[in-house]
Amino acid sequence: MTKRVMLIEDEPNIIEAIGFILSREGLTVDTHSDGTTANDKLRANRPDVLILDVMLPGKSGYDILRELRDDAATADLPVLMLTARGQSRDRETAERAGVSAFMTKPFSNAEMLDQVRRLLASAPRV
Amino acid sequence: MTMLNTLVAVCSLYALFLFAIAFAADRAAMRGQARWLRSPLVYTLSLSIYCSAWTFYGAVGSAVRTGFEYLAIYLGPSLVLMGWWWILRKLVRIGRTQRLTSVADLISSRYGKSNLLAVGVTILAVVGTTPYIALQLQSVTLSFEVFGVGDIVSGQESGHTALWVAAGLALFTVIFGTRNLDANERHNGVVMAIAVEAVVKLAALLTVGIFVVWGLLGGVSGALERIDASELGQWRINGGRWTGMIVLSGAAFLCLPRIFQVLVVENDNETHLRTASWAFPLYLGLMSLFVVPIAVTGLELLPAGSNPDLFVLTVPLSQGRDGLAVLSFLGGFSSATSMVIVAAIALSTMVSNHVVMPLFLRFAKRGAKVSGDVRHVVLLARRLSIVGVVMLGYLYYRLSGGGAALSSIGEVSFAGVAQVLPAMLGGIFWRGGSRVGALAGLTLGFGCWGYTLFLPSFGAGVFVPDSWMVAGPFGIAWLRPQALFGIEGMDPLLHTVVWSLTLNAGGFVLASLASFPRPLERLQGAQFVNVFDHSTGPPRWSGKVAQTEDLMIMAQRILGARDAQALFEHEARRQATGGTLPAPTPDFLERLERELAGSVGAATAHAMVGQIVGGMSVSVEDLMAVADETAQLMEYSARLEAQSQELARTAAKLREANSKLTRLSVQKDAFLSQISHELRTPMTSIRAFSEILRDADGLTPQEHGKYASIIHDEAIRLTRLLDDLLDLSVLENGQxxxxxxxxxxxxxxxxxxxxxxxxxxxxxxxxxxxxxxxxxxxxxxxxxxxxxxxxxxxxxxxxxxxxxxxxxxxxxxxxxxxxxxxxxxxxxxxxxxxxxxxxxxxxxxxxxxxxxxxxxxxxxxxxxxxxxxxxxxxxxxxxxxxxxxxxxxxxxx
Structure with a gap:
């Protein structure tokens, strides 16, 4: 069974790029670009790893993450957070919210792939 | 000579009698038994100083010379008392509420406490009254001569007589006129003596009149026949002169310093005016009742050329009625002395208050404070002024040679003092009257009087050259003293009265309208004009004992309880009175006032202490000073408030600047964060796809092309973003x-x-x-x-x-x-x-x-x-x- 990765991101070109890279790894990539409905989507269809952008229309990535951690169904979901705001404060906020891995845009494709692989390996079996 | 000796003895006895009455009255007043001394009757009789020797002797002379014209002199005051008693009532009320001491005080006080005006009116009063005092001395001297050596006049002797009389009058006035410092405290002894003299002179004139009518003329019908037969009945009444004399005597009654003294200053009950308004005209009527019969008899019985001014004396003498003549002499003596005494008191008050004391205080270079030495100076000044005023009259008498007829000197004097009238009436009825107006009116009126009547009265060629009288000064005809502006043929007195009062009143009104009164003038104006709105009935003269406890309460309120207590206890220890409250000695009061002044200002402190200690009413000056101090305090506190507001504003500005900086700092962080995001997003795509193009194998040509154009678009997006940022930066910096x-x-x-x-x-x-x-x-x-x-x-x-x-x-x-x-x-x-x-x-x-x-x-x-x-x-x-x-x-x- 192929592993499933959920990508929540609103920048079309970045969705295309990440989608291309991960599908070449044989992963199934679901994408979603609206912050407000992200949590419902996740609960309904839990992925093995979540890649989450911070600046999203409607709801910030941090809020999505906090809600996710408060929900028993998704509390242990591995989350890789991507942010374009490269300040150390953002990393701290993300860690407090319970992020599993954190990357600053722009990133190297290889590095991003490594992080996803590591998170998949640590992901609990459902 | 035996007659003369008898006369001197009678005079001396009479003088002693007056001394005794004055002394007894003063003693009674001090024991608080002044009630009967202060009856309406006494008040009315004291007004009789209006009837001086001029009216006692001169009325008969005047009747001989001008017929019934002497009546005008009585009609003026009678009309004023009966018809204008409300003016007198207002004057009396103002005099009491403002604590006025003289006519000069009234004028100066009304027009903003102007000392210049006070000095001016004082000079006017002295100049106007001096001939009048001389007139009294002259009449007494003349009457002595009648008894002394028949009709032969000895200049040597007359000089001595006048000097003795003057000295005696000065002494009496000094003794009974300056017992009290406060001019407002009544001269009980003097007033009582004057009332007695009023009775004496009326009795004398009536007795002589009765003797003449019933003793010589054979009853009323006989008298009337003789009058018709005499040339007196032929005199035609000069309407203009009559009107002039009535106006003049009425005006003089209001303005004469001695009348003001008894009418206003010595008055202690307004209701007395009600009695006086009918009783005094009655008195005047009685005084004038027998004037014409005496005149007619004198003309018939006495040799031609006899002085008609002395008929009252010479008619009884010629009939061998020495006793009657002596009584008549005493009447004349009384008329003369009472006038001189009151005039001297009134004038000395003015002179010492408005001339001597201001000079003394200026040269002594000390603030006025009521302590022993200043009190001494005031008394001395007043006594010297009395002597000076009486001696001035004596000098005038000696210099003028005593030649002029009694009544004409009186007229000159009347016309002089009447110049105060416009400023006085204007002052109490018209709030618009101003200091400048009063000065202008007085100067014009006084100048006109001096030029047209007073200086010429010394006789042709003495002060005014003959050529001026005839052709005018420097040949200017319309400036002739007795034909101003070319109006000729007028009676000189009427001429002066019309011109001087017209110029005076006109100058007063016009200058008042043209000038703008100072605040004190406006305040005083309101106080005078609306005196009945501001003041209440007669004051209560309670025992004025300083209330140390009241002082203590007041001091506590101002200084605080502890400081006030310490001050009072310290003083009590110093005085060694044994208690905790000290006696309110002048020293202590002064010290307390100083302490209070430190907190509330000198004027306020003075007014407060005065209020409690003296029961003193707070004067307008005090109030003005208090207002000044309050204004200063308010200004000071307003300045403080402004400063604290300024500080608050600065603090608010600083807070605002600080929060603005904080806001800017937050904005800057947000901006940098935003820029970072906007730059990194396209760069993320560019890097991701460029790595894909580099690393990924087996890309289709379509994929290849698509990814390359994404990289291209994102690069353009980046460039545009940087352009916009630079553009905005340039615009924002105004470059x-x-x-x-x-x-x-x-x-x-x-x-x-x-x-x-x-x-x-x-x-x-x-x-x-x-x-x-x-x-x-x-x-x-x-x-x-x-x-x-x-x-x-x-x-x-x-x-x-x-x-x-x-x-x-x-x-x-x-x-x-x-x-x-x-x-x-x-x-x-x-x-x-x-x-x-x-x-x-x-x-x-x-x-x-x-x-x-x-x-x-x-x-x-x-x-x-x-x-x-x-x-x-x-x-x-x-x-x-x-x-x-x-x-x-x-x-x-």
Whole structure:
């Protein structure tokens, strides 16, 4: 069974790029670009790893993450957070919210792939 | 000579009798038994000092010379008392509430406590009264001569007689007139003596009259027959002179210093005026009753050439009635002495208060304080003034040679003092009367009187050259002293009265209207004119014992309980009284006043202590001083308040600046964070796809092409973002150079629409324009304006959510051109409208690709061009309004 990765991101070109890279790894990539409905989507269809952008229309990535951690169904979901705001404060906020891995845009494709692989390996079996 | 000796003895006894009465009255008053001394009867009798020797002797002389004219002298005061008693009542009330001491005090007090006016009126009074005192001395001397050596006049002797009389009068006045310091305290002894003298002179005249009518003329009918037969009955009444004399005597009654003294200063009950208003005219009537019979008898019985002024004496003498003659002599003596005594008191009060004391205080270089030594000085000044005034009268008598008829000297004197009338009446009835007006009126009236009547009265050639009288000074005919302005043939007295009072009143009114009174004058004016509104009935003269406890309470309120107690205890220990409260000694009061002054100001402290200790009424000056101090305190506290407000303002400014800095710092962080995001997002795509192109094998040519063009687009997006950032930075820092040139608005819009259409992003929009309205000539930076238009059209293309987007561009020409951009989309929410002009604010999703700087740049540009761009709500779709001045002006920035 192929592993499933959920990508929540609103920048079309970045969705295309990440989608291309991960599908070449044989992963199934679901994408979603609206912050407000992200949590419902996740609960309904839990992925093995979540890649989450911070600046999203409607709801910030941090809020999505906090809600996710408060929900028993998704509390242990591995989350890789991507942010374009490269300040150390953002990393701290993300860690407090319970992020599993954190990357600053722009990133190297290889590095991003490594992080996803590591998170998949640590992901609990459902 | 035996007769003379008898007369001297009688005179001395009479004088002793008066001394005894005055002394007894003073003693009674001090024991508090003054009630009977202060009856309306005594008040009325004291007014009889109006009847001096002039009226006692001179009335008969006047009747011989001018017929019934002497009656006018009595009619004036009678009319004033009966018809104008309300003026007198007002004068009396003002005199009491203002604690007036003299006519000079009244005038000066009314016109803002002007010392200049006080000195002027004092001089006027002295100059006007001196001949009158001389007149009294002359009459006494003449009457002595009648008894002494028949009709032979010895200059040597008369000089001595007058000097003795003058000295005696001065002594009496000094003893009974200056017992008290406060001029307002009544001279009980003097008033009582005068009342007795009034009775004596009336009794004497009546007795002589009865003797003449029933003893010599054979009863009333006989008397009337003789009168008809005599030349007195032939005198025609000169209407003008009569009117003049009535007016003059009425005016003089109000203005004479001695009358003011008894009428106002010595008055202690307003209701006495009611009695006097009928009793005094009655007295005058009795005094005049037998004047004509005596005159007729004198003309018949005495040899031709006898002095008619002395008929009252010489008629009884010629009939061998020595006793009657002595009584008559005592009547004349009484008339003369009472007038001189009261006049001397009144004048000395003026002289010492308004001339001597101000000079003394100036030279002594000390503030006025009521302590022993100053009191001593005041008494001395008053005593010297009395002696001076009486001696001045004596000198006048000696110099003028005692030649003139009694009544004419009296007339001159009357006309002089009457000059006070306009300022006095104007002062108590007209609030508009001013100090300048009073000065002008008095100066004009006094000058006119002096020039036309007083100086000529010394006789031709003494002060006024004969040539002046005949041809006028320097040949100016209309300045002749007795024919001013060419009016000839008038009686000299009437001439003077008419001119001097006309000039006086006219000058007073005109100068008052032309000048602006000072605050103190206005205040005093109101106090005088509205005296019945401000004051209550007669004052209660209670025992004025200083209330130490009251002082203590007041001091506690001002100094605080502990300080006040310490002050009072310290003083009590110093005085060694044994108790905790000290006696209110002058030293202590002064010290207390100083302490209080430190807190509330000197004037306030003085008024407060005075109020408690003296039961003293607070004077207008005190109130003014208090008001001054209060104003200063208020100004000081206002300054303090202003300072603290200034501090508060500075603090608020600092707080504002601080919060602004904080806000700026937060904004800067947010801005950097935003820039970072905007830069990193396209870079993320670029890096990701460039790595894919580099690393991934087996890409299809389509994929290859697609990814390469993504990289290309994102690079352009990055470049555009950097351009916008730089542009905004330049605009915000004001470093932009505007390229001003003229052009048509339609051309600018054409270019903008074309440029916006050239961008391949966004929907196609139909644009509606109004070519006619766009024919507006602009002189501004057309490229920058075009940039704004491009932005707005591009926004419509990016964000208009209508199925068939449409943009209306409406133009309203004018000095400032208004260009509205209205699309047919859904429009913006209220929150969105608030933020769209902020940097990096984007309302819809990011697919439109802008960084959110466009409208921020537009706003900056329009500010630079002196116009503005704003969101236009309520238009259905999204609408922006651009306002731009047709001609760019530097000032518009």
């Amino acid at each position: 932009v150079n505007l390229n001003l040139r003229p052009g048509l608005l339609s051309d600018v819009l054409d270019r903008a629409v074309a440029a916006a259409a050239a961008d391949e992003h966004g929907a196609r929009v139909r644009i509606w324009r109004d070519p006619r309205a766009e024919e507006v000539m602009l002189n501004t930076d057309l490229d920058r304006l075009s940039q704004v238009f491009i932005n707005l059209v591009a926004n419509t293309r990016k964000y208009c959510d209508a199925a068939r987007p449409r943009l209306d561009i409406r133009v309203r020409p004018g000095a400032t051109v208004v260009i509205d951009f209205i699309d047919n989309g859904a429009g913006l929410s209220a929150e969105a409208q608030d933020v769209i002009f902020e940097k990096f604010s984007r309302v819809s999703d990011q697919k439109a690709g802008g960084a959110g700087l466009g409208l921020a740049i537009c706003r900056q540009i329009m500010t630079r061009l002196g116009g503005e761009v704003s969101y236009l709500s309520g238009q259905g779709g999204t609408a922006f309004r651009v306002v731009v001045p047709a001609r760019y002006a530097v000032a518009a920035q």
